[in-house]
Amino acid sequence: MDYCNMAKEIPASPIRDMMVRAAAMEDVISFTVGEPDFTPTESIIEAAKTALDHRDIRYAPGAGLTELREVYAQYLSEQVGISYEAENVVVTAGGMSSLFLSLLCTVNPGDEVLMSAPYFTNYSQMVRMCYGVPVPIEVYEEDEFILTPEAVKKAITPRTKVLMLNSPCNPTGGVISMDSLKEIAKIAVEYDLFVLSDEVYRHILFDGEKYASIVMQPGMRERTLIIDSCSKTFAMTGFRIGFGAGPKEWISLMTKLTEGVYSSAPTVGQRAAIEAYKSGLPYCVEMVKQYEKRRNYLYERLNQMKGISCIKPKGAFYIFVNISGTGLDAVEFSNRLLDEAHVAVVPGGNFGSKGGDRYVRMVYATSMENIKEGCDRMEKFCSSL
Numbered sequence: 249m250d251y252c253n254m255a256k257e258i259p260a261s262p263i264r265d266m267m268v269r270a271a272a273m274e275d276v277i278s279f280t281v282g283e284p285d286f287t288p289t290e291s292i293i294e295a296a297k298t299a300l301d302h303r304d305i306r307y308a309p310g311a312g313l314t315e316l317r318e319v320y321a322q323y324l325s326e327q328v329g330i331s332y333e334a335e336n337v338v339v340t341a342g343g344m345s346s347l348f349l350s351l352l353c354t355v356n357p358g359d360e361v362l363m364s365a366p367y368f369t370n371y372s373q374m375v376r377m378c379y380g381v382p383v384p385i386e387v388y389e390e391d392e393f394i395l396t397p398e399a400v401k402k403a404i405t406p407r408t409k410v411l412m413l414n415s416p417c418n419p420t421g422g423v424i425s426m427d428s429l430k431e432i433a434k435i436a437v438e439y440d441l442f443v444l445s446d447e448v449y450r451h452i453l454f455d456g457e458k459y460a461s462i463v464m465q466p467g468m469r470e471r472t473l474i475i476d477s478c479s480k481t482f483a484m485t486g487f488r489i490g491f492g493a494g495p496k497e498w499i500s501l502m503t504k505l506t507e508g509v510y511s512s513a514p515t516v517g518q519r520a521a522i523e524a525y526k527s528g529l530p531y532c533v534e535m536v537k538q539y540e541k542r543r544n545y546l547y548e549r550l551n552q553m554k555g556i557s558c559i560k561p562k563g564a565f566y567i568f569v570n571i572s573g574t575g576l577d578a579v580e581f582s583n584r585l586l587d588e589a590h591v592a593v594v595p596g597g598n599f600g601s602k603g604g605d606r607y608v609r610m611v612y613a614t615s616m617e618n619i620k621e622g623c624d625r626m627e628k629f630c631s632s633l
């Protein structure tokens with residue numbers, strides 16, 4: 249008996265490793281987990297309770313509850329200014345399943361999938377699970393970690409099939425401007441690429457930055473799948489509700505595959521999600537105000553530390569911190585910071601970029617109190633080096 253090479257060879261998530269190490273220690277300030285520290289609104293919780301009271305606990309249809317698909321289609325239409333119908337939407341078990349199913353529907357073995365690097369680690373893992381080839385496109389701090397149209401074009405080969413975009417980005421907080429999206433869209437049309445636009449952080453934008461999606465560009469609607477989720481927008485990570493929104497054929501293929509993967513997204517979570525899109529968006533605005541305050545504080549403090557610098561992220565709740573001035577590489581820096589100062593961060597090399605060893609990723613989806621204490625400890629640690 250021998251388990252398959254793909255499953256054996258794919259590396260486990262390095263972020264979880266760091267979380268586990270941190271959890272085993274006492275008095276650790278953790279900047280590792282990309283999960284809101286807020287709780288969903290009472291009305292969202294009530295909607296879940298009502299679903300349970302009504303014993304609304306059976307399988308949902310593979311594509312999701314019709315009411316949720318309709319509510320989401322209307323919300324998305326307003327967001328992007330293009331009309332989406334329920335048939336353009338599949339409800340998935342978190343954004344993660346939406347990413348995976350959409351790749352399963354587009355990638356043949358050996359097909360290449362472009363992604364800017366550093367990237368969300370699961371991207372390369374999922375592409376490999378589809379027997380595709382992840383193709384990282386290096387992005388640089390000088391360019392605010394943003395994918396340039398020139399770099400996309402350069403990375404294209406006859407095997408290129410899909411382009412993955414993630415704006416605002418995990419792990420850098422980078423936001424792609426509409427001007428760049430416009431140029432990238434032209435390339436996608438020219439080379440007939442599928443585009444996955446991962447927009448799970450779409451509402452977490454700072455400094456008045458406006459939401460922009462590649463789907464708004466000409467020729468993109470028919471080749472773009474928007475990946476979305478209730479996880480970050482409404483702090484509903486454990487409800488496991490995500491969405492794929494795009495061309496009907498793509499959606500019906502994803503729905504077909506859903507059956508053999510998880511049947512349907514959780515019914516109680518879907519009831520809660522309906523309420524979230526009806527009443528939860530103002531709360532999201534409040535959360536974003538808090539994230540922005542934390543980002544400002546963290547950015548100021550980090551740039552005052554010896555050997556540390558960072559650019560100001562425009563979205564999401566991540567900051568990619570340049571630690572090269574400390575003389576340590578990211579792994580040594582992170583290990584020593586955890587052991588000596590009890591502060592957990594993730595080494596940047598884990599996000600698939602060549603230059604990642606000079607960076608660590610920090611998440612500020614944690615209280616201001618934790619951020620202050622974490623900064624005090626980190627500052628002391630850096631001064632001691």
Ligand SMILES: Cc1ncc(COP(=O)(O)O)c(C=O)c1O
Pocket residue numbers: 282341342343344345368414417418446448476477478479485489490
């Ligand atoms: C870039 C990105 N996409 C998708 C997801 C998926 O989140 P979920 O499955 O909780 O919706 C995450 C979660 O951290 C993420 O960072």
